């Protein structure tokens with residue numbers, strides 16, 4: 001169990017997710033702040049002012065399930081606060097490496113940059129928080145619904161490879177019965193490619209890091225109609241000065257194409273399913289980096 005007594009020494013705590021928040025980051029930070037408050041620790045969901053730029057593909061679904069009102073912290077005042085991180089575990093994706101982080105809960109590959117962090121293999125961090133506290137915190141109906149929505153979004157409505165039987169098992173205990181295919185048709189959005197490939201590659205990209213090697217990443221959700229743009233995407237990646245990982249998922253043909261532009265060489269991978277950027281693709285990237293360094 002988490003050490004409440006120890007956390008209390010650092011209050012108030014500011015629970016923060018990754019920049020360009022998606023549903024899981026919004027729900028995770030709000031939820032963990034509420035849980036800590038319930039245990040008597042002063043805590044608030046938070047975000048840095050420079051990062052308050054939503055991932056637009058989640059906005060409608062997010063607005064329909066959560067009133068996300070984080071405390072907005074000025075980036076130059078980060079050193080005044082004690083943070084708890086959720087839905088990421090590398091400080092470069094939020095508060096920066098000099099900030100004080102006292103605790104964290106995440107479901108991505110461990111960067112080993114934060115000492116006191118719990119890492120899960122579940123497909124969604126909100127689901128991990130639910131599983132961890134379900135016997136000690138009375139989740140409201142509204143919170144359960146938010147967790148369900150975050151899980152749907154993080155798993156591409158159960159289509160992504162990171163969604164496993166372990167996730168399903170936990171979801172089944174929540175007592176929520178909704179038509180997820182109906183929600184898929186209501187909320188799922190393909191990447192808008194109309195503003196040009198160069199723009200798209202630089203928009204809402206996440207920085208990844210492995211063993212000190214940093215690279216940008218881009219994720220495209222496509223269909224058969226847009227598949228002809230894959231070659232242009234590949235070309236645009238190769239025009240980058242810095243390293244970049246591009247992931248192209250076709251939700252109609254259920255295929256994934258990944259390209260890693262590193263040291264001016266392009267490495268490609270193909271998956272006959274919807275491969276998760278943070279799981280399957282990153283695994284291959286890590287293996288590639290290990291065999292090439």
Ligand SMILES: [Mn+2]
Pocket residue numbers: 024025087107123124125154
């Ligand atoms: Mn997540």
